[in-house]
Amino acid sequence: MxxxxxxxxxxxxxxxxxxxxxxxxxxxxxxxxxxxxxxxxxxxxxxxxxxxxxxxxxxxxxxxxxxxxxxxxxxxxxxxxxxxxxxxxxxxxxxxxxxxxxxxxxxxxxxxxxxxxxxxxxxxxxxxxxxxxxxxxxxxxxxxxxxxxxxxxxxxxxxxxxxxxxxxWLKDFSYIGLVVALGIGAASAWLFKRRAAKAHAAQAAHAAQAETASGGEGRLEPVKD
Structure with a gap:
């Protein structure tokens, strides 16, 4: 307890x-x-x-x-x-x-x-x-x-x-407060998921660009004596 x-x-x-x-x-x-x-x-x-x-x-x-x-x-x-x-x-x-x-x-x-x-x-x-x-x-x-x-x-x-x-406030506006709270919660969850999806897409695009750039540049040549 x-x-x-x-x-x-x-x-x-x-x-x-x-x-x-x-x-x-x-x-x-x-x-x-x-x-x-x-x-x-x-x-x-x-x-x-x-x-x-x-x-x-x-x-x-x-x-x-x-x-x-x-x-x-x-x-x-x-x-x-x-x-x-x-x-x-x-x-x-x-x-x-x-x-x-x-x-x-x-x-x-x-x-x-x-x-x-x-x-x-x-x-x-x-x-x-x-x-x-x-x-x-x-x-x-x-x-x-x-x-x-x-x-x-x-x-x-x-x-x-x-x-x-x-x-x-809860006594006077219990049902209204519940609806507002649920609405805010749903909106917050949707916004969070949307931002997460955008961040993931941006990160994937950046990784793809970096991989493409490294494919043609930055190759190390063997050291000649």
Missing amino acids: HIDQWIESVPPTAVYALVGLIIGVESLGIPLPGEIALITASMMAVGGTINPWGVAACAILGAIVGDSIGYSIGRKGGKPLFEKLGRKFPKHFGPDHLETAERSFQKWGMWAVFFGRFIALLRIFAGPLAGALRMPYWKFLIANVLGGVAWAGGTTLLVYQVGKVAEK
Whole structure:
């Protein structure tokens, strides 16, 4: 069962805690699909099952608390912690991943924590790596709070608003939308096939011309002593 199906099977009142927990653990440095959990919960709010503001609040809290715990772990463990994790989980904490994240921190500083919220790789590394690199906590905390609000809150409200608009449009224009969608799909498929056929014909003609040209020119004469 995928994470989105699992969340949908959970009682509505428990979804808030589950979203906060998943995002918090991901922010702590453990690779979990926090973004998928957040989007799934936001879509559930579109249907009226849960409150979008509750989802946003729990997601923001989980992001900030999880990142802060990750910062403390990274500050105590330092780089040896990442080397150990890299040996155990090379897919997520390999040397290439660590090097990329470290370069981002060296270049952008506290902004790497803020923008790292929107990038899957940095979202996992942000807290622990900021601690390991000894970033001052007050700088980390500012970027952590702003990034958590912007990413978790912004994503929730964006998905919710888009979902509500789409739901209303589909409810009012369901048959029209279906016909238009089918028409666009058929037209796109026809156009794609036509372009593919033209490209294939042009490629064949070019190959034929090249073969004809090479038949009478470009022959190598044997080297005479």
